[in-house]
Amino acid sequence: MHIPDGFLNVATIATTYAVSAGNVSYAVKEANKKLKEKHVPLMGVMAAFIFAAQMLNFPIIGGTSGHLIGAAIAAILLGPWASVLIMSCVLIAQCLIFQDGGLLALGANIFNMGIVASFSAYYIYRLAISVFGENRKGRLIGGFTGAWVSVVLASIACSIELAVSGASPMAVVLPAMAGIHALIGIGEGLITGAALSLVLATRADLWQLQKV
Amino acid sequence: MKWWHFALIVSLLVAVLSPLASSSPDGLEKVAENKGFLGMAHNALFQVIADYVFPGIKNEAVATILAGLLGTLVIFGVVYGLSWLIKSRRAEHTD
Numbered sequence: 001m002h003i004p005d006g007f008l009n010v011a012t013i014a015t016t017y018a019v020s021a022g023n024v025s026y027a028v029k030e031a032n033k034k035l036k037e038k039h040v041p042l043m044g045v046m047a048a049f050i051f052a053a054q055m056l057n058f059p060i061i062g063g064t065s066g067h068l069i070g071a072a073i074a075a076i077l078l079g080p081w082a083s084v085l086i087m088s089c090v091l092i093a094q095c096l097i098f099q100d101g102g103l104l105a106l107g108a109n110i111f112n113m114g115i116v117a118s119f120s121a122y123y124i125y126r127l128a129i130s131v132f133g134e135n136r137k138g139r140l141i142g143g144f145t146g147a148w149v150s151v152v153l154a155s156i157a158c159s160i161e162l163a164v165s166g167a168s169p170m171a172v173v174l175p176a177m178a179g180i181h182a183l184i185g186i187g188e189g190l191i192t193g194a195a196l197s198l199v200l201a202t203r204a205d206l207w208q209l210q211k212v
Numbered sequence: 213m214k215w216w217h218f219a220l221i222v223s224l225l226v227a228v229l230s231p232l233a234s235s236s237p238d239g240l241e242k243v244a245e246n247k248g249f250l251g252m253a254h255n256a257l258f259q260v261i262a263d264y265v266f267p268g269i270k271n272e273a274v275a276t277i278l279a280g281l282l283g284t285l286v287i288f289g290v291v292y293g294l295s296w297l298i299k300s301r302r303a304e305h306t307d
Contacts, residue, residue, distance in 0.1 A: 001239060002238075002240070004253040004254065005256070031295070031300075033300055035298065035299040035300055037296075037299060040292060041214070041292065043291050044288045045219040045223060046291075047290075047291035048220055048287050049223040051223075051284055051287045052224070052226040052230070052283075052284045053223075053226055055230040055276075056226065056229060056232070057234040057235070057236070057238060058233075062242070064239060064242040065234035065237065067238065085294075089291045090287060093283065093286060093290065098260070098261050098263070098279070099259055099261075099262040099263065100264070102254070102256065167252060168247045172247055173243065173247060177240070177243050180243060184239050202215075206215070
């Protein structure tokens with residue numbers, strides 16, 4: 001879902017850059033208060049895993065592929081602000097080194113896949129564990145659902161940016177994006193569920209949820 | 213071996229699998245193609261390791277794996293370093 005340059009107009013570029021910059025600087029402040037020494041390697045490997053996993057596009061229907069965003073895994077394990085930091089670093093590196101996502105569209109990409117995806121996954125996860133309890137079942141249901149919602153909401157945010165920029169009318173781009181990402185989100189949900197299940201089985205103590 | 217050494221190795225193994233990835237367009241690219249705005253996309257102003265293919269290597273699978281391994285290590289290093297720099301300096305002795 002990395003937006004290339006050329007799709008967004010100047011107003012959208014400026015707005016998304018401003019909103020993302022504000023959120024990232026708040027995320028740095030939060031990390032400055034809450035991040036402890038023992039979290040540092042976890043932050044690094046989480047970002048490394050998300051980058052590597054994002055390279056593995058999986059086929060869905062109609063000659064389309066999808067790949068993990070990863071914000072759900074990071075937000076559920078480390079909290080949404082840590083996830084915003086991790087996703088921003090991954091997206092900046094993808095943009096600067098691998099030309100995946102445009103430089104002018106970076107603010108929008110951080111907004112969609114960093115901020116929208118992290119917070120939606122986090123709140124859906126919290127809702128699930130308040131309904132099903134903070135046990136394996138609740139966590140996995142929350143992980144799958146949170147991951148699915150994060151992808152669909154990120155795609156809706158992306159559609160709104162495209163429509164506002166005049167790339168395509170809202171009535172055309174929004175259903176198309178949300179529809180295809182409802183399928184890609186199943187992949188995100190399954191990978192997130194598998195990753196969380198692995199953490200629960202091996203190192204449940206790594207579950208460092210930072211409540212907002 | 214610490215747990216995060218293991219997790220980093222798993223991430224590097226995932227990067228090694230990258231040539232197996234589907235080369236079909238992703239959701240956004242497909243929608244842009246179907247709805248007729250893919251042509252609006254500009255090329256990047258500069259290219260470093262564009263499209264996850266390490267430049268100057270003939271074998272595309274090898275070039276992709278190299279790009280993946282390099283990216284995974286760079287991201288690990290950057291986020292580790294950045295997290296270490298901005299982590300809380302308070303109450304470290306309580307951990």
